[in-house]
Amino acid sequence: MKNINVSSPLLPSFEEFMELSKIAWDNKWLTNNGELHKRLEDELCDYLDVKYISLFSNGTLALITALQALNLKGEVITTPYTFTATANSVLWNNLKPVFVDIDPITMNLDYAEVEKAITKYTSAILPVHVYGEPCNNEKLNQIAERHGLKLIYDAAHAFNVRVNEESILNWGDCSILSFHATKTYSTIEGGAVVCNSLELKNKIDQLKNFGFESVESLPEVGINAKLNEIQCAFGLASLKVIDQSILKRKELSSYYADKLIDSEFLSLPIKRNDVQYNYSYFPVFVSGGLEKRDEVLKRLQNNGVIARKYFYPLVSDFEGFAKSRKLNLKNAEDISNSILCLPLHSELNFSDIDYIINVMEES
Numbered sequence: 001m002k003n004i005n006v007s008s009p010l011l012p013s014f015e016e017f018m019e020l021s022k023i024a025w026d027n028k029w030l031t032n033n034g035e036l037h038k039r040l041e042d043e044l045c046d047y048l049d050v051k052y053i054s055l056f057s058n059g060t061l062a063l064i065t066a067l068q069a070l071n072l073k074g075e076v077i078t079t080p081y082t083f084t085a086t087a088n089s090v091l092w093n094n095l096k097p098v099f100v101d102i103d104p105i106t107m108n109l110d111y112a113e114v115e116k117a118i119t120k121y122t123s124a125i126l127p128v129h130v131y132g133e134p135c136n137n138e139k140l141n142q143i144a145e146r147h148g149l150k151l152i153y154d155a156a157h158a159f160n161v162r163v164n165e166e167s168i169l170n171w172g173d174c175s176i177l178s179f180h181a182t183k184t185y186s187t188i189e190g191g192a193v194v195c196n197s198l199e200l201k202n203k204i205d206q207l208k209n210f211g212f213e214s215v216e217s218l219p220e221v222g223i224n225a226k227l228n229e230i231q232c233a234f235g236l237a238s239l240k241v242i243d244q245s246i247l248k249r250k251e252l253s254s255y256y257a258d259k260l261i262d263s264e265f266l267s268l269p270i271k272r273n274d275v276q277y278n279y280s281y282f283p284v285f286v287s288g289g290l291e292k293r294d295e296v297l298k299r300l301q302n303n304g305v306i307a308r309k310y311f312y313p314l315v316s317d318f319e320g321f322a323k324s325r326k327l328n329l330k331n332a333e334d335i336s337n338s339i340l341c342l343p344l345h346s347e348l349n350f351s352d353i354d355y356i357i358n359v360m361e362e363s
């Protein structure tokens with residue numbers, strides 16, 4: 001029986017990683033904005049075509065700190081169809097999450113529903129580019145401007161995603177990335193805030209370092225969310241192999257798509273021609289309802305294949321969000337009941353995909 005995991009971490013050359021780590025050794029500087037940290041911020045800005053990046057020890061702390069830096073109050077409109085960290089960050093800032101429905105095609109926040117949910121308490125919109133599919137920034141930005149709201153993108157899945165060659169990380173007031181080991185690009189654990197304003201970057205850098213403005217000044221209490229030098233060495237070495245890895249993911253995704261074209265019970269999200277995707281996930285919709293989806297998942301598992309119900313349940317259904325405001329979430333519920341993320345990573349090969357599809361087709 002095969003043993004196929006849903007993801008596998010992208011590993012850089014070990015020698016390259018060691019060579020870069022030696023810089024930290026030689027400097028005797030392991031964390032707190034060292035040489036490798038500065039190099040990784042610079043190289044990521046160049047690679048991603050963005051103005052400012054603040055590295056973080058994970059994406060969740062990047063989200064929490066970005067919301068804090070923007071001085072939000074009251075309610076934040078977000079999606080129930082995401083990983084819980086998105087909405088956790090709202091509660092960590094003592095703000096109220098307001099969950100609104102998603103568009104059934106993109107699986108991202110439905111902008112028309114966002115506008116309906118705005119009240120005098122709303123201070124921000126927090127959409128997610130789910131699976132790296134770009135949100136409708138034009139509409140969301142218009143809504144944010146019309147109502148004087150901040151727009152923060154959870155771009156945890158959207159490393160280097162572009163529309164007509166322009167990075168989507170430049171949208172809104174800021175974007176948040178996750179560099180967790182399961183993500184397309186990783187620093188093992190890690191994350192970042194991307195923004196266009198030096199003032200905002202400086203504030204975020206201050207808040208991720210306990211809130212220190214200088215050794216004797218702490219105007220606002222922050223947190224410790226710094227990324228260390230060894231993880232930065234891993235990130236720098238990984239930048240050398242990321243293009244190759246995304247290309248492999250693209251080939252595997254096309255292979256899956258070609259093989260599934262005639263499937264009677266599996267269908268795929270629609271892809272846009274003007275988007276440069278990063279192929280971070282391979283989601284499929286299983287028709288026949290939740291039971292059928294769970295049956296397919298079980299069958300895969302029994303045959304050594306790990307797939308994920310990513311995202312089920314909806315975040316808004318977690319007990320921790322019982323007191324949040326929820327609007328009609330019908331599309332999100334339907335998608336959550338039919339979604340399955342199949343294995344996708346650069347270690348996978350075409351014969352693994354044939355095997356996965358055969359197992360599913362027999363259910």
Ligand SMILES: Cc1ncc(COP(=O)(O)O)c(C=O)c1O
Pocket residue numbers: 058059060061082083085086128154156157177178179180190191
């Ligand atoms: C949509 C989304 N937002 C935020 C996060 C949090 O990132 P991290 O795991 O780096 O804290 C994740 C992680 O999986 C995610 O999928």
